[in-house]
Amino acid sequence: MAAARAVLRQVFGQYPMWILFGLMYICAGGLMPDLLTAVNFQNTVVQGTVIGILSIGMTFVMLIGEIDLSIVSVAAFAPLMGVLSIQILGLPVLAALVLTVVVGAGVGLFNGLIIEKVRIPSLVQTLATWWILSGVVLVVTEGATKGGFPPEWNWLGSAYIGPIRVVLIFFVIFVIVVWYFSKNTKTGLRLYITGGNENSARAAGIPTSRIRILAFVLSGVIAAVAGYTLSARLAAISSRFGTEWLMPAIAAPVISGVSLTGGRGNIINVVAGAYIIQLIVQVIRMAGIGGYYSELTQGLLVFVAILIDTLRRRMMGIQE
Amino acid sequence: MNESVPLVRVESLSKDFGAIRALHDVSFQLEQGKILGLVGDNGAGKSTLLNILFGRLQPSSGKIYFEGEEVRFKDPSEAMKKGVAIAYQFLELVEIAPLWVNFFMGREITRKIGPFNLLDNKKMKSLTEQKLSQYGFKTNVDREVRELSGGQRHLLAVSKAIETNPKLLLLDEPFTGLSERVMKEIHVLLAKTKDEKNTSIIISTPWFDQISDLMDDVMVLTRGNIVGHWTRESADRLQIFRLTKTVLH
Numbered sequence: 001m002a003a004a005r006a007v008l009r010q011v012f013g014q015y016p017m018w019i020l021f022g023l024m025y026i027c028a029g030g031l032m033p034d035l036l037t038a039v040n041f042q043n044t045v046v047q048g049t050v051i052g053i054l055s056i057g058m059t060f061v062m063l064i065g066e067i068d069l070s071i072v073s074v075a076a077f078a079p080l081m082g083v084l085s086i087q088i089l090g091l092p093v094l095a096a097l098v099l100t101v102v103v104g105a106g107v108g109l110f111n112g113l114i115i116e117k118v119r120i121p122s123l124v125q126t127l128a129t130w131w132i133l134s135g136v137v138l139v140v141t142e143g144a145t146k147g148g149f150p151p152e153w154n155w156l157g158s159a160y161i162g163p164i165r166v167v168l169i170f171f172v173i174f175v176i177v178v179w180y181f182s183k184n185t186k187t188g189l190r191l192y193i194t195g196g197n198e199n200s201a202r203a204a205g206i207p208t209s210r211i212r213i214l215a216f217v218l219s220g221v222i223a224a225v226a227g228y229t230l231s232a233r234l235a236a237i238s239s240r241f242g243t244e245w246l247m248p249a250i251a252a253p254v255i256s257g258v259s260l261t262g263g264r265g266n267i268i269n270v271v272a273g274a275y276i277i278q279l280i281v282q283v284i285r286m287a288g289i290g291g292y293y294s295e296l297t298q299g300l301l302v303f304v305a306i307l308i309d310t311l312r313r314r315m316m317g318i319q320e
Numbered sequence: 321m322n323e324s325v326p327l328v329r330v331e332s333l334s335k336d337f338g339a340i341r342a343l344h345d346v347s348f349q350l351e352q353g354k355i356l357g358l359v360g361d362n363g364a365g366k367s368t369l370l371n372i373l374f375g376r377l378q379p380s381s382g383k384i385y386f387e388g389e390e391v392r393f394k395d396p397s398e399a400m401k402k403g404v405a406i407a408y409q410f411l412e413l414v415e416i417a418p419l420w421v422n423f424f425m426g427r428e429i430t431r432k433i434g435p436f437n438l439l440d441n442k443k444m445k446s447l448t449e450q451k452l453s454q455y456g457f458k459t460n461v462d463r464e465v466r467e468l469s470g471g472q473r474h475l476l477a478v479s480k481a482i483e484t485n486p487k488l489l490l491l492d493e494p495f496t497g498l499s500e501r502v503m504k505e506i507h508v509l510l511a512k513t514k515d516e517k518n519t520s521i522i523i524s525t526p527w528f529d530q531i532s533d534l535m536d537d538v539m540v541l542t543r544g545n546i547v548g549h550w551t552r553e554s555a556d557r558l559q560i561f562r563l564t565k566t567v568l569h
Contacts, residue, residue, distance in 0.1 A: 184438045186428050193425050196414035203376075203412045204426030205397045263416045 017256050017272030024276060028283050035286070042165060048278035049171040050075075050230050054245055055252035055274040056178055056267055057222030060215045062253050064195040065262025066122035068219045070111060071249060073133035075227030076241035078103040078220075080137055082228065083149055083237060093152040100224050107133065108220020112213030122216075138239045145238040149231070157232030167229055174225070179267040191215060195262025248277045251302045277302060325388040327352045327520045328373070328488060333382030335368050335544075342368040344544040346382070350537070352487075353518040355510070357531040359564055360541035366524035369541070370490045373522070374406045375399035386488075405486035407477040407494060415466040420448040422465055423480050455479045456505050471502035478506055482513050489513070489521045495530045507534055528560045540564055 012019060025044075029036040035044070054071055061068040082100035085091040091099065111129055115122050159166040182188040194201045194211045202208045231237045256273030258265030280301045289297055326349040335343040343365045350356050360366050371377040373384065375393025384391055386402055393399040396406075413422050424444045430437045448461045457475045465473065478494055491510075495503050511534060513519050523531050528538065538555050540548040540563045547563050550556065 184441070186430055186437065186439060189421065189428060189439060190425075193414055193417060193421065196417045197412070200412040200414050200422075201425065203396055203406070203408075205400050206426050207397075259416075263414065 014266070015269055015272065017269040017276065021272045021275050021279070024279055028279060032283065032286055035283075038163075042163075042168065044278065044282055045275070046165055046168055046233070047282065048275045049167060050226055050242075051245055051248045051252055051278050052171065052271050052274040053174065053222060053226035053229065054242075054249035055256075055270050056175070057219035057226065058249045059253045059258050059265050059267060059270050060182075060191065060218040060222070061122065062195075062258045062260060063191045063262055063265055064212050064215045065260070066115065066212070066215065067250070067260075068108075068111065068122065068126045068216060068223075069246065070107065070126040070129035070133060071219055071223035071226075072242040072246045073130045073137065074104050074107050074220055074223035075230065075245070076137045076237060076239075077107070077133040077227075078224035079227040079231040080140060080146065080237050083146065083153070083231070084140070086150060086153070087148075093150055096153070097228065100228050101221055104220040104222070104224025104227075105217050106220070108217035108223075109213065111220065112216030115216065116209050116213050134239075134243075137237075137241070141237070141239045143239050145236050147236040149235060154232050154235045156229060157235070167233060170229065175267065175271055178222075182267050187211070187214065192263055195259075195264075197263070247299075247302075248274070248281070251306065252277050255302070255306050326350055326385075327387060329385040329388075330373075331383040331385070333369070333372065333384070334380050335365075335372060335377065336380045342544050343372075343379075346541075346544075346546055348539060348546065348549065350488075350520050350522065352520055353514055354536040355514055355521045355523065355531075355534055357528070357535035357538035358522055358524040358541060359526070359528045359531075359538060359560060360524070361526055361564055363543070364541040365544040366541055367492055368544075370406065370492050370522065370524060373399070373488070374404055374490055400484070403485075403487035404490065405481040405484045405488070406490040406492065407474075407481040408492045413465045413473060413477060416464055418462050418464055419452075419459065419468075419476065420445045420461040422476065423448040423451070423461070423483070427484065451483060452476070452479060455509055470497050471499060474498055475502065475506065475509075478509065482509065482519075485517065486519060489519050491521065491523045493524055493526065495525060495527075503530065510534060526564070528555075528557060528564065532557065 025035065034040055054075065057071055058068060078100045081103045082096040085099050086093060086096045107129060111122070111126055114120055115125050155166070156170060157167050161169065182191070190201070190206050190211050191214075193204075193206060194208045198208050201211075227242060230242065252273040253265060253270050254260065255276065256265070256269040258270060281298055284294055284297050284301075329349040331347050333343055333346040334341065346369065348356075358366050358369065368377060372379050375396045375398050378392075378394075391402065393402070393404075414425065417425075429440045429444050429447075431440045431443075445461050452459065452461070452475070455475060457472060457479070459472070465476070468476065474494055478491065481489055481491075494506060498506070510521060510523075514521060523535070525531055531538070532555070536552050538550050538552075538560065539546055540560055542563060548560065550560070
């Protein structure tokens, strides 16, 4: 009994976002029983993977007190390069996947180097990168949707193992690996320390510059992964690919307690935050609040979620 | 190491910040296993001197010899490699990180699991708890630093610097704002470190009485100038007090 209580306290104390998501899902399910069917549940969870992965990438730059607006353009650009390498150069799918990740890392490295060495604020630098890469994607696709990928490319997005979609299994493994990295490696810990107080970190002999650049490389790589999983699910890449996910990818870490000033945040909670936002989006879509009102409603709900979370944290005495 | 060579020798060190001369022609030396008190009022140049010795600031002119060899630390990591550690008055701790993370930051313990080097969080936590309680500081090491009192932060910062086993330990006003009890605890800690590890220590303070029991040598710094240098035996409390006070208008 005491042990059970300790576990409960651990969950409530450390992972409140999952409790909140669970409650919200049940409430939404009460209003829309469709949500409670296994198929729709899996759909919600699968659709949330894009915001989930992008949010995790965003979390790494937020941990060092920065932001990366370019992630949604990387999510289109990197897999587009991968696909083109198959269609034009005839690269095997596996090599194309490696290329996709390398492109994401390259963009992140570029962002990180400019931000760290030239001292351009991340908000401005990644805005420029976002713009440039969206431009490149538009030029390459000529505004059309690109498709016709080999089935191996789409396998991750379309295959099932038993009743469970492969993309979901991939997502769960991805989250666990990234979370484990953030908590159990020297580099992971140093991201937190550098974000918590860069001066102290440097005074302790931590190569803060390298750590900060690495945060951008990570967000680039993770954005590329997010883009690939989406392209594999949709079997297409469009010129507007991913744009709508930028605001959710910023909001999800914020409502999950990732400090915008750096040094604080838990990947596991970020995933729950991403799902809360995905649920809001989904409910609005299912409720038929279409077209012109959908964005407005989403924005308002996210605002309310952030407000409630901030008040909750203030009441619990948790400071930023 | 040759016993006759002092651990640190500073030769006519000066530091200008624009038109302001923070340090002027400062020379002194410090033997191994000795404690040097650096007494001076606010703005006397104590922190500037310590920051130069730690590689955070570059001197405008002058030379520093470490173990008889001329050094010029470009940044703190170079100083640390030579065996210099510092604990600051404005403590360089990560407020929002747990105690144990602060205690081990920059020298995290890892263990090899397969091809991976993973953090040994359990070991770091238990070692932090063990070391801190040795220093008379019993606490839950999962607490964040911002929850600690001023005295506890000082103890953490000082013990953390000692734990790196430095040859030269620099303490920038470690007693400011501390209760007498905590100050005594840090005194004991420093005396033990000096005796057991033969560490040389420089302690800056605005108040001579805070270090009079502890130091082997004392220097008074006034507006960037060394205006007096005594051994423990010859130190004249009243004169030091007067010299320190001169800048207090």
